[in-house]
Amino acid sequence: MLNIALPKGRLGEKVYKIFEEAGYECPSVLSNSRKLIFENEKKGVRYFWVKPSDVAIYVERGAADIGVAGKDIIEEYSPEVYELLDLNMGKCRMAVAAPKTFKDDPNRTLRAATKFKNIASKYYASQSRDIDIIELNGSIEIAPILGLSDVIVDIVETGTTLKENDLEVITEIMRISARLISNQTSYRFKNSEITALKDAVAKVIASKE
Amino acid sequence: MNITIDLKSFRADERMALSLRAIYESYGYRPYKMSKFEEYELYSSNIDFLGDGGVLTFTDVNGKLMALKPDVTLSIVKNSKGSVGTQKVHYRENVYRRNARGGSFKEMLQSGIECIGNIGTVETVEVLLLALKSLSATECSYRLDISHIGVLSSLIGDDIAGEIKDELFTCIKRKNAGGIIEIATVNDLDIKRFEALAYAVSLNGNALDVIASLKEIPYLSACEGLNELTEIITALNSLGYKENIGIDLSVVNDMNYYRSLIFRGYIDCVPEGILFGGRYDDLVKKMGRNCGALGFAVALDRLQDLAKVNYGDDNALLVYDENMSPSEIMNAADGIRKNGYSVEITSDKEKSSGFRKVFYITQNGVTEDENA
Numbered sequence: 055m056l057n058i059a060l061p062k063g064r065l066g067e068k069v070y071k072i073f074e075e076a077g078y079e080c081p082s083v084l085s086n087s088r089k090l091i092f093e094n095e096k097k098g099v100r101y102f103w104v105k106p107s108d109v110a111i112y113v114e115r116g117a118a119d120i121g122v123a124g125k126d127i128i129e130e131y132s133p134e135v136y137e138l139l140d141l142n143m144g145k146c147r148m149a150v151a152a153p154k155t156f157k158d159d160p161n162r163t164l165r166a167a168t169k170f171k172n173i174a175s176k177y178y179a180s181q182s183r184d185i186d187i188i189e190l191n192g193s194i195e196i197a198p199i200l201g202l203s204d205v206i207v208d209i210v211e212t213g214t215t216l217k218e219n220d221l222e223v224i225t226e227i228m229r230i231s232a233r234l235i236s237n238q239t240s241y242r243f244k245n246s247e248i249t250a251l252k253d254a255v256a257k258v259i260a261s262k263e
Numbered sequence: 264m265n266i267t268i269d270l271k272s273f274r275a276d277e278r279m280a281l282s283l284r285a286i287y288e289s290y291g292y293r294p295y296k297m298s299k300f301e302e303y304e305l306y307s308s309n310i311d312f313l314g315d316g317g318v319l320t321f322t323d324v325n326g327k328l329m330a331l332k333p334d335v336t337l338s339i340v341k342n343s344k345g346s347v348g349t350q351k352v353h354y355r356e357n358v359y360r361r362n363a364r365g366g367s368f369k370e371m372l373q374s375g376i377e378c379i380g381n382i383g384t385v386e387t388v389e390v391l392l393l394a395l396k397s398l399s400a401t402e403c404s405y406r407l408d409i410s411h412i413g414v415l416s417s418l419i420g421d422d423i424a425g426e427i428k429d430e431l432f433t434c435i436k437r438k439n440a441g442g443i444i445e446i447a448t449v450n451d452l453d454i455k456r457f458e459a460l461a462y463a464v465s466l467n468g469n470a471l472d473v474i475a476s477l478k479e480i481p482y483l484s485a486c487e488g489l490n491e492l493t494e495i496i497t498a499l500n501s502l503g504y505k506e507n508i509g510i511d512l513s514v515v516n517d518m519n520y521y522r523s524l525i526f527r528g529y530i531d532c533v534p535e536g537i538l539f540g541g542r543y544d545d546l547v548k549k550m551g552r553n554c555g556a557l558g559f560a561v562a563l564d565r566l567q568d569l570a571k572v573n574y575g576d577d578n579a580l581l582v583y584d585e586n587m588s589p590s591e592i593m594n595a596a597d598g599i600r601k602n603g604y605s606v607e608i609t610s611d612k613e614k615s616s617g618f619r620k621v622f623y624i625t626q627n628g629v630t631e632d633e634n635a
Contacts, residue, residue, distance in 0.1 A: 114534070114535075115534055116533075116534025116535075128437075134535060135437065136437055136438040136439075136513070137434075137437040137438065137439040137441075137442065138438060139441070140441045180426065237534055238529065238534070238535060238536065239529050239530075239531065239533065239534045239535065239536075240534075241438075241467070242406050242408070242467070242509070242529050243404060243406070243529075243531040245467060245468070
């Protein structure tokens, strides 16, 4: 039995559809119940919905054998997991954005508001730039407007939220998409099941490109 | 007084520590006891070897900056300076470092062996055999995955360094084939070479099958490391470990110290690796001795939840009346112990939950609470 952690929400539902197409269906997953765990014994899969940012923890700690997590979460928390496949879904980018009037002054510490402190620190360390990280949990875009920060480091999908708040992308740090990840021990002791699922999912994704 | 010790009452990590000691000593490895502290300078000058686990420091009374040891190997290597011949030692020590997920410092119990001196194929096979026996002692399904930095270096080539190398190693560790190709594309590197690397890193399975697949990669046609691996694996297979050994090039660590073998052990009931080892000749050379070195450590702290000990199966409570003399109470408790119980004494008459048997001792003698 493979335990699969899916990210709650629209992306998770899209991912499930791919798994279903790959032959790992479990129809009750999409039912409107409050249940969080769904099993198809015949297909050898047990799905469960978890908060997207928690998927990597479930997989790293072995509560799930595999899961689907965003590249942003993998880079931010560096979980000790295998990153087996790029699902080419949930595509967006991690970027530095600032008010249109922003002019960088390298003479002073740059204040950056973000939910992703590790990604932001690593990026600015690679630029040898002294920064002050302001860790926020949401509504990051508001920080430069209120003078809390100079820039933000955040996920940009369409750019609409940035535009509506008079912000623009200054630099793209990395491209993000959903990844199929595996626990290291499960990869060894359930290798044939995990490899078969990965190959089947890869085939479905390739057929859609 | 003879006390019979039932190993079942030990925690899994305690039992393992005893089993491992017996295994290592039966192969002639001598116990090695070291001080809890080392001068910080030992670690600061070998920080690459330690990784990013951090070092917990304090100032000694003479003003020297000291550290609670984050690692055992460095101390053993330091003390082997000036030795002749091959040293074979085993240890069980606490180390102090942050775990891989960051956070605060933790005390971690490790057991392991180091073999320093003339290391040939026989010594290498013996160390790997001991690693396999260590994993087997957990009584879980186990697997030892072996990698070879020489093979990886042949695949990567000589001209990759700095940030690109760091990124590449992150992708290798994560078996991120797509990431490896992306690095080659973004940095305008030899795509064919990196495709071969991505393929090699994704291989996993029967060791000799993986070696056969690796030998077909053009960049590895003259790779010495593959011949070394073949020789070792063939020996271990013939010792009966065919199903427990794999080749997995994603098992990597710091390339500055590990130039050849590197390995990691897994058991099916712990979600992360529990045994870590490799050949670290360069570290020994850096510390003044021109010879080979090979060893591994078992992270005993990761085993403590393996088998939950059912406390309470054989425990008893003896509630004493305060008029009783200490010697009468002790004798009564011993009488109950003789029937195989562990006995806690108390004067608290309310404390009886969680005990299999409850006894009372009063002027009228010892009585058992039938309702307990």
